[in-house]
Amino acid sequence: MSDSRAEDEAAIQAVLADSYKAWENGDAEGMVAGYTADATAIMTGSLRDGREVIRESMALAFAGPLKNTSTQNRQLSLRFVGGDAAILVSESGVLFPGRTEVPDAAKVNATWVFEKRDGRWLVAAYHNSPVLAPGQ
Template sequence: MSDRHADDEAAIQAVLDNSYKAWEAGDADGMVADYTADATAIMTGSLRDSRDVIRENMALAFAGPLKGSSTYNKQLSLRFVGGDAAIVVSESGILFAGENEVPDTRKVNATWVFEKRNGQWLIAAYHNSPALTPGQ
């Protein structure tokens, strides 16, 4: 990566770290604080088409099935698309309360799309799909 992107990469990492920390705290508002208002999140069987919808869904999940959970995230790549967009690819998964490892069958490949608006990096889109385990 070129030096001109070093500050941008650090800012993107901070956005991701803040989102992961907010998830661990069960804080839906904090989790979407760095999402654009028109952000989308697509997961198997689900389209969430705004920051507000994402926040509402996460608040319900944190009060129910995701209570006490955290996430596993292994960044696989980060690339810049022009001067104001970036794509992060990660292997991710949900660690439910009491777990310290995500089973391979629950890991996903995730794509994060970032947009730089008014000098700030924000999450514009998120998508994940099940990761294939060897032999699939």
């Protein structure tokens, strides 16, 4: 791996680490700080079109059902597409207060699309889907 590719990987990891830390702190603004203005987030039953919409929905969630939560995340793969795009796949889940593990039925596989804009890696799109199909 070239030094620049290693630097790109480290920069992408830093964006994720900052976003996860902001989630843990209930900080919606910090959570989307590494997102493009036109980022999209697709989760079961919702399309959040734009960083501001994502921020607003996360602020509501952090004040309500996701209050005092964190996430558990495991990177499954990272591949670069050209010089300014990358796709990261992870397994994630919300860790609710009092829990030490995310139940398998609550885990999701997530696809993160990163774009390098003005020398900075940012989340351009996010999508998740349950690891287990309903009924499994």
